[in-house]
Amino acid sequence: MKKGVLLVNLGSPDSTEVKDVKRYLDQFLMDERVIDVPYLVRAFIVRGIILRTRPKKSAEAYKRIWWEEGSPLIVLTERLQKKVQQLVDIPVSIAMRYGNPSLEAGMRELASQGVTEILLVPLYPQFAMATTETILVLAEKLRSTKFPNIRFTEIPAFYSHPDYVRVLSESIKEALQEKDWNHILFSYHGVPERHIKKSDITKSHCKIDGQCCQSSSPAHQYCYRHQCYETTKQVAEYLGLKEGTYSTSFQSRLGRDPWLQPYTDQTIENMAHQGVNKLAVVTPAFVSDCLETLEEIGMEGKDEFLENGGSEFHLIPCLNDRNDWAQVLSRWVSEWAAEPESVTHV
Ligand SMILES: C=CC1=C(C)c2cc3[nH]c(cc4nc(cc5[nH]c(cc1n2)c(C)c5CCC(=O)O)C(CCC(=O)O)=C4C)c(C)c3C=C
Ligand SMILES: [Fe+2]
Numbered sequence: 001m002k003k004g005v006l007l008v009n010l011g012s013p014d015s016t017e018v019k020d021v022k023r024y025l026d027q028f029l030m031d032e033r034v035i036d037v038p039y040l041v042r043a044f045i046v047r048g049i050i051l052r053t054r055p056k057k058s059a060e061a062y063k064r065i066w067w068e069e070g071s072p073l074i075v076l077t078e079r080l081q082k083k084v085q086q087l088v089d090i091p092v093s094i095a096m097r098y099g100n101p102s103l104e105a106g107m108r109e110l111a112s113q114g115v116t117e118i119l120l121v122p123l124y125p126q127f128a129m130a131t132t133e134t135i136l137v138l139a140e141k142l143r144s145t146k147f148p149n150i151r152f153t154e155i156p157a158f159y160s161h162p163d164y165v166r167v168l169s170e171s172i173k174e175a176l177q178e179k180d181w182n183h184i185l186f187s188y189h190g191v192p193e194r195h196i197k198k199s200d201i202t203k204s205h206c207k208i209d210g211q212c213c214q215s216s217s218p219a220h221q222y223c224y225r226h227q228c229y230e231t232t233k234q235v236a237e238y239l240g241l242k243e244g245t246y247s248t249s250f251q252s253r254l255g256r257d258p259w260l261q262p263y264t265d266q267t268i269e270n271m272a273h274q275g276v277n278k279l280a281v282v283t284p285a286f287v288s289d290c291l292e293t294l295e296e297i298g299m300e301g302k303d304e305f306l307e308n309g310g311s312e313f314h315l316i317p318c319l320n321d322r323n324d325w326a327q328v329l330s331r332w333v334s335e336w337a338a339e340p341e342s343v344t345h346v
């Protein structure tokens with residue numbers, strides 16, 4: 001049995017052309033774990049409403065952050081793969097849940113090297129139905145239909161893993177070393193509140209009332225909200241941040257349903273009005289910089305803050321291909337590779 005690793009990220013359009021952005025958004029938003037309504041309703045919302053105007057707007061946003069080598073998210077995932085590959089002695093490939101390289105292509109690349117046991121690493125620190133779960137479901141579908149000889153082990157959400165908390169905290173410390181700041185905002189990608197309730201395995205824990213996530217519950221294994229607050233709490237402890245100098249918010253909402261609150265855009269504006277004049281923002285739901293960090297926070301969020309009276313705005317980079325992050329991933333991989341027999345979780 002030969003082992004290999006698949007690092008899986010969200011994905012980006014193939015280019016900033018409107019037609020490529022449209023194809024990518026169609027695949028992304030037609031996922032039943034992203035817009036979780038019945039197929040015909042979803043097709044009406046996505047193809048009848050969102051895709052009529054959004055691709056053009058999103059393509060403009062992508063143009064503002066695109067690199068010569070391509071999408072930052074993909075380039076950064078490739079760089080991370082190369083570093084991890086140098087540190088472990090089993091094959092490491094990457095795949096994207098949407099767009100290219102596809103999950104199928106990533107599995108095929110490993111299978112072509114004789115790999116029969118794959119460590120799936122969804123590159124999301126916090127579990128969500130719209131991210132981790134959709135990767136695991138598609139991977140299993142591909143396995144059962146196209147790669148029946150392959151077995152999977154999945155890396156669980158690492159939102160509170162001490163190695164992850166350490167590298168994230170050190171990255172924040174480094175980014176703010178020479179900077180003047182008086183508040184750190186931990187801005188996580190949002191999800192509709194409904195998603196949190198759907199992922200509640202106890203069916204009764206989650207109240208979205210701000211309190212349920214503080215108490216202990218088996219529901220938290222799959223509670224995105226709890227896991228986000230826990231990441232903030234542990235990083236704040238590691239860095240010794242004083243109460244009141246940091247907070248948590250949720251960005252990138254889409255549509256009219258209630259999403260997790262407080263919303264980042266409103267929080268940034270309120271902070272500027274309330275006299276936080278030097279704001280640092282960290283985005284721990286993303287391990288690679290992407291549209292949502294570079295454009296939504298680094299450009300739009302910054303403009304909003306400065307226009308409303310703020311004086312300094314610092315976007316803290318994601319972990320990207322930091323050496324300490326590549327080392328942590330390669331340690332997790334090596335520990336798994338050394339196990340005599342792996343357990344199939346998927
Ligand atoms: C219903 C819509 C969406 C849910 C739910 C959602 C959850 C979610 N997304 C990420 C990570 C990323 N999302 C990115 C872009 C993006 N997200 C949505 C919608 C939902 N996301 C859209 C429509 C887009 C596309 C861009 C746009 O048109 O605004 C990205 C960036 C990709 C890139 O190419 O750079 C990431 C990363 C998480 C972590 C998450 C739930 C926890
Ligand atoms: Fe998203």
Ligand SMILES: [Fe+2]
Pocket residue numbers: 205206207212213214219223225226
């Ligand atoms: Fe909760």
